[in-house]
Amino acid sequence: MFLVNGFKQVSVRYIYRNGVFFVSANEIASRFSLSYRKSNSGHALIAPSGRILTINTLKNTATVKGERHSFPDFFERFENGKLYLAADLWAELLSPLIDKNIYWDSEQHKFFIVRYEPSIRRMWIRHRDDTTFFTFYHERGLRPSVERNGDILTVTIKRGFYRGPCYVDGNQITYKWLRVRHTSRGTKFKIFLKPKMDYDLQRFSDSSVVMVFEQSLSLGGGMRFRRERRIQTVVIDPGHGGTHPGAVGPSGTPEKRIALQIALKLKRILENELGLNVVLTRDDDRDVDLLQRINIARHNNADLFISLHCNSSRDRKARGVETYFLSVAASDWERAVEAAENMDFSNFNNGSTNNSDILEMVLADMAQTEFLKESESLAELIQEGIVRRTHFQNRGVKQARFLVLKGVSYMPSVLVEVGFISNPKEERLLKSPSVQEKIARGIADGIKEFKKRYESSQ
Numbered sequence: 412m413f414l415v416n417g418f419k420q421v422s423v424r425y426i427y428r429n430g431v432f433f434v435s436a437n438e439i440a441s442r443f444s445l446s447y448r449k450s451n452s453g454h455a456l457i458a459p460s461g462r463i464l465t466i467n468t469l470k471n472t473a474t475v476k477g478e479r480h481s482f483p484d485f486f487e488r489f490e491n492g493k494l495y496l497a498a499d500l501w502a503e504l505l506s507p508l509i510d511k512n513i514y515w516d517s518e519q520h521k522f523f524i525v526r527y528e529p530s531i532r533r534m535w536i537r538h539r540d541d542t543t544f545f546t547f548y549h550e551r552g553l554r555p556s557v558e559r560n561g562d563i564l565t566v567t568i569k570r571g572f573y574r575g576p577c578y579v580d581g582n583q584i585t586y587k588w589l590r591v592r593h594t595s596r597g598t599k600f601k602i603f604l605k606p607k608m609d610y611d612l613q614r615f616s617d618s619s620v621v622m623v624f625e626q627s628l629s630l631g632g633g634m635r636f637r638r639e640r641r642i643q644t645v646v647i648d649p650g651h652g653g654t655h656p657g658a659v660g661p662s663g664t665p666e667k668r669i670a671l672q673i674a675l676k677l678k679r680i681l682e683n684e685l686g687l688n689v690v691l692t693r694d695d696d697r698d699v700d701l702l703q704r705i706n707i708a709r710h711n712n713a714d715l716f717i718s719l720h721c722n723s724s725r726d727r728k729a730r731g732v733e734t735y736f737l738s739v740a741a742s743d744w745e746r747a748v749e750a751a752e753n754m755d756f757s758n759f760n761n762g763s764t765n766n767s768d769i770l771e772m773v774l775a776d777m778a779q780t781e782f783l784k785e786s787e788s789l790a791e792l793i794q795e796g797i798v799r800r801t802h803f804q805n806r807g808v809k810q811a812r813f814l815v816l817k818g819v820s821y822m823p824s825v826l827v828e829v830g831f832i833s834n835p836k837e838e839r840l841l842k843s844p845s846v847q848e849k850i851a852r853g854i855a856d857g858i859k860e861f862k863k864r865y866e867s868s869q
């Protein structure tokens with residue numbers, strides 16, 4: 412083991428078969444000071460810390476630190492009675508085993524160890540509407556590039572290192588599989604496409620998105636992807652509910668009640684006057700957690716998502732309406748509202764939102780890509796509609812990272828704070844059925860105008 416360009420390199424003996432570099436378990440144990448044992452149930456590599464990597468060659472799985480890694484058949488082979496695995500798979504498994512950032516250099520054919528944390532934090536793959544979204548969350552300043560050679564799409568992130576699966580099975584709709592290749596200069600994500608696919612790349616400060624879709628969906632024979640623009644299904648999300656009342660007004664009115672009453676009126680208007688299919692995340696006073704709200708929108712293939720809430724402030728004179736779309740909170744007030752509305756969701760799941768499903772939602776910042784502008788436009792139109800109908804103070808369109816909007820960011824989505832329930836006068840207005848009707852009609856006005864503009868911009 413020796414240093415090259417600040418990296419520790421580890422040379423190993425390997426064999427090359429069918430485009431894959433293989434290294435034996437014996438060689439890995441020797442080069443990384445591990446104990447190696449074989450048994451009827453599989454193979455095990457033991458680190459000096461006592462941590463164990465177990466390999467089940469019958470199921471093509473490996474387990475380390477309680478996490479199971481699956482790998483394809485062609486990543487494993489036996490020669491002269493020895494177990495060989497693909498070198499990049501070894502790097503994936505060794506990193507958590509010995510708690511170091513280990514990569515296989517696909518050009519130098521050596522392992523190298525990096526002392527700093529990976530600059531590509533996560534790769535996230537999701538499929539919707541015949542399009543696959545590959546999202547790369549990375550440090551600011553990294554600028555991925557994309558090159559196509561036949562049906563192989565290569566996403567190159569220079570100076571970027573990624574500690575995650577080296578192989579991902581494709582959905583066989585847009586792509587066959589994905590391979591991750593490292594060098595000391597950065598990482599290449601090779602996406603093996605299905606025939607007749609096109610792609611688009613969008614870059615942001617700390618993330619980049621590659622969209623893969625059928626060539627027939629391209630505009631002008633080029634890159635820019637856009638799905639068919641039709642608004643048919645709207646999901647309305649009355650905030651809070653059940654054991655989560657939300658903010659409570661001076662006379663005891665809970666936010667959850669106002670949100671539901673407005674939602675029911677809005678549903679009636681959208682169905683009867685605009686002919687839309689409307690789904691409520693709740694139609695009575697019950698608990699609905701974050702994942703349920705998100706899944707309702709996704710399972711109904713929603714085209715718009717509207718979350719309804721009431722605002723609250725220590726300042727009893729604070730009043731007015733404001734509408735949010737998903738983006739980074741830019742002011743102290745926006746951050747305060749963001750924290751308040753996200754707080755309820757931290758009370759689910761035994762006081763934690765750290766299960767893997769919710770983490771998926773929190774990291775799904777796709778609204779910063781395809782639907783950011785649309786969500787902002789929808790927010791502006793709804794804000795204008797409510798102010799025009801109610802003459803409430805216009806506090807403007809704002810931005811924040813609400814958990815519920817992050818989970819439904821595959822569509823234009825907004826969160827409406829219809830008024831301040833903490834203001835005694837505004838609380839009385841919000842309780843009034845006639846004012847609730849005006850708020851609902853203002854929101855419907857915004858949706859109607861947005862639908863007209865959205866569908867005509869094909």
